[in-house]
Amino acid sequence: MGRRSNPRMQTFKGRTAVLALRLVACLPFTLNRWLATLIGALIATLPTTALRNSRINLALCYPELSARQHKRLARQSLVESIRNTFEIALFWHHPEAGLKRVVRVDGGEPLQAAVDSGKPVMILAPHLGCWEVLNFWLADHYDLHVMFAPSGLPEVDALVRQGREHFGSTMYPTTARGVAGLVRAMRKGAMTAILPDQVPDRRSGRHAPFYGQPAYTGTLACKLIQQTGARPFMAWAKRLPGTQGFELRFRPADNAIADPDLDTSLVALNQSIEALINEGPEQYLWSYKRFRRPPKGQHAPY
Structure with missing residues (x-):
């Protein structure tokens, strides 16, 4: 059996994290971005695990590029990740400020047409750009239903839910009951959003190629699309230079995601994710251990 977490220590960690986030949230957006860039540039020069993992992933996914x-x-990517952390801290406390930073929407017309058709729509948003701003905009414009995985720190979870629910989105726990509730909402025409590039638990995924490498890929999004007939769209919030704000980008996903053959569906899902990442690879979370669960007989590259 694993060791139980000390409740007092968890409370201390949660309160400390919330305090740190609150302090960052006190900074005006211009100062927030400047400080994040400075800290990110410093961290990016250090021999951290995040830098090492990023270089490993990039070597696997972009073999045509040089080591330099x-x-x-x-x-x-590390600088962009720090920027993302700082702006999320600000926007969780001030959701309206985050929404106001959306200055352009690319691909919104096909998305609106899909919503107007009466069919459910699924937004597939990988760890690219600022996904919290994307969540705010979708919740402000549509009937958005999403799943929420607790972090284990109740104080932080309360802050996250407060920010994400500010515009009226409905949150579901990552349980069988939560999935059932999400399916009911989708069958009534609701929109849902899922992070499709997370490594799932051992009962919830299959291996599928991601940039030509076997990646353990979650099956939930594909199964929900097959069950509900939802129209899938890829989406991300591109961070614009300086303090210009964000451009939301929506792209119809590969139709093969709805294929009844799950392996075919997963291949199409990962290809759609790749195409989106290629629009701005520097804003992808390359430090994430995407290949940490290799096929049997292979070793993780980390």
Whole structure:
């Protein structure tokens, strides 16, 4: 049996994290972005695990690039990750401020047409750009239903839910009951959003190629699309230079995601994720251990 977490220690961690987030949230957006860029640039020069993992992932996914290009892109990604952390801290406390930073929407017309058709719509948003701003905009414009996985720190979870539910989105726990509730909402025409590039638990995924590498991929999104007939769209919030704000981008996903053959569906899902990442690879979370659950007989590259 694993060791139980000390409740007092968990409370201390939660309160400390919330305090740190609150302090960051006190900074005006311009100062927030400047400080995040400065700290990110410093961290990107250090021999951290995040930098190492990023370079490993980039070497696997972009073998055509040189080692020097991998290093530069990995450092850019780390800077963007720090920017994302700082702006999320601000926007969880001030959701309206985050929504106001959306200055352009690319691909909104096909999305609106799909919603108007009366069919459910699924937004597939990988760890690219600022996904919290995307969540705010979708919840403000549509009837958004999403799943929520607790972090284990109740104080932090309360802050996250407060920010995400500010515009009226409905949250579901990552349980069988939560999935059932989400399916009921989708069958009534609701929109849902899922992070499709997370490594699932051992009962909830299959291996499928991701940039040509076997990646353990969650099956939930594909199964929900097959069950409900939802129209899938890829989406991300591109971080614009300086303090210009964000551009939301929506792209119809590969139709093969709805294929009844699950393996075919997963291949199409990962190909759609790849196409979206290629629009702005420097803003992808390359430090995430996407290949940490390799097929039997293979070793994880980390």
